Amino acid sequence: MRNLLCLLVWASLIWVPVYGRFVVEKNSLRVTSPDSLKDTYECAIGNFGVPQYGGTMVGTVTYPKSNQKACREYKEVEISFKSKPGGLPTIVLADRGDCYFTLKAWNAQKAGAAAILVADDKIEPLITMDTPEEENSKADYLQNITIPSALISKSFGDSIKKALANGDMVNINLDWRESLPHPDERVEYEFWTNSNDECGPKCDTQIEFIKNFKGAAQILEKGGYTQFTPHYITWYCPEAFILSKQCKSQCINHGRYCAPDPEQDFTKGYDGKDVVVQNLRQACLYKVAHQNKKPWLWWDYVTDFSIRCPMKEQKYGKECADKVIASLGIDVKEIDKCIGDTEADVENPVLKAEQDSQIGHGARGDVTILPTLVINERQYRGKLDKGAVLKAICAGFQETTEPSVCLSDEIETNECLENNGGCWQDKAANVTACKDTFRGRVCECPIVRGVKFVGDGYTHCEVSGAARCAINNGGCWEKTHDSRTYSACIENESKGCKCPPGFKGNGVDSCEDVDECKEKLACQCPECKCKNTFGSYECNCNGDLLYMREHDTCISKKATTEVGWNFVWVIFLGLAAAGIGGYAIYKYRIRRYMDSEIRAIMAQYMPLDNQGEIPNHMHQDI
Structure with a gap:
């Protein structure tokens, strides 16, 4: 067999x-401290546990003083890798050799480690750590391994050990975002x-x-x-x-x-x-x-x-x-x-x-x-x-x-839930530029009810398009007074705010009522009495006078009525005269036309007094 x-x-x-070749799948490992090790390194993803594809993990490296190959269980009373509240997760560094990679990971996981790095014991290209053949090992634990694992080179492992021996804290960022x-x-x-x-x-x-x-x-x-x-x-x-x-x-x-x-x-x-x-x-x-x-x-x-x-x-x-x-x-x-x-x-x-x-x-x-x-x-x-x-x-x-x-x-953490992901937001309108993604988040001005916001997504977004006034009033000033709403949003415009007539200001966060009376913008005729209102004014005239707003003047109501009726009578009489004159001309022209026709007919049957004999100039050719 x-x-x-x-x-x-x-x-x-x-x-x-x-x-043909077997490709070792890798992810990146970035050392953030100490300064002597700051750099990005490659590591080979283990074929067991749960790699955080699309994500990252930040942790502090620990290299235990005993059981450095992680082939034996770490007794919690002796060594525990569980992170303290508020502290970074612990990433165990173990040496290659003496037992299966999976057993090293399992022992580290049981002791509370968040991940395991295995340092190669010889200088060679990175290899993939795989699960053992079942016939050669007790594999009951294999499916229970959940922490991610990675193999690092011997030289990199030695550098980490040296830094730890010098009392330095080694912090690393395991990054699987570009692994696929x-x-x-x-x-x-x-x-x-x-x-x-x-x-x-x-x-x-x-x-x-x-x-x-x-x-x-x-x-x-x-x-x-x-x-x-x-x-x-x-x-x-x-x-x-x-x-x-x-x-x-x-x-x-x-x-x-x-x-x-x-x-x-x-x-x-x-x-x-x-x-x-x-x-x-x-x-x-x-x-x-x-x-x-x-x-x-x-x-x-x-x-x-x-x-x-x-x-x-x-x-x-x-x-x-x-x-x-x-x-x-x-x-x-x-x-x-x-x-x-x-x-x-x-x-x-x-x-x-x-x-x-x-x-x-x-x-x-x-x-x-x-x-x-x-x-x-x-x-x-x-x-x-x-x-x-x-x-x-x-x-x-x-x-x-x-x-x-x-x-x-269950799959990812919504980064927009914390501080809105650092993106722009309008809490009043419940609009945000933070968009959750599998790898993290993007700050992208949104589209709300068909209305597009434009901007950098981080510090500002503003509505754009003809229908923008329907969303938070287009980001413009708005106020309701005596059941009437005044808005600085310009309808049917892609952008911009302008205070409506009767107001002054930038149109975005302020529009102040203009006092037309005080600033002498209206109702300035001698007979006028001006009263300022919110967004407008009222103008009345002394005595029996009528205010004409479009001309900003006062006129007599009586004179207006008389002039008006006289004007109407003049128009009426003029139309009547024009009608009678037109009818007379029409009758005159009809009569002359009939006389002319009758004379022409009669001339065919009898000579008229003013006509002589008409010689016959006709002859017949033979």
């Missing part, structure tokens, strides 16, 4: 091209998994994660926030061993696609080729569901299959799988067509694409750890846990484009 595992590993090494790319408003992520459910704690972890993460994954996918793709690792059998019993039981398509025996025992249970076929079935189901624009059905199928068709109940096969597929409304024949003939000596296009995808490209390295999440072309490091993975996915969104699920209290 072990020979076969070695064979498969050897085969995988043959298959991976020479330019966040180029746009959609996150693309892959999950490299396996349909095997008899491979120990790792298989149990995968199945549990899929069940727990299914709801969030489907919400993100249906909302168009993410693009998810499942992948499956396979190996191939070297040509010299294709006809061997081992390869025949572990591979399909003439040794092209292989998987280890689920029980690691060729004499019982299911074979590796059963796992490969089920992997292929799951990949095909995703392909068909994606073509039908329902890629999220993959999560339903894998979850239901693990419950209804487990290996331990001898239901892990096509018959049970087809029932699950049919229950999801997917055509089983389409899946079978995609799977093809697994006994034929030909390439399977789906599994061939899976093998090609396993090879690293761009910033992403080869996929060699199972399970593996790849988010925006970077491999996720850390615990396979719903909350931890959701944090990592949220870190992949461009600032301010993340969905609301990324801004929940």
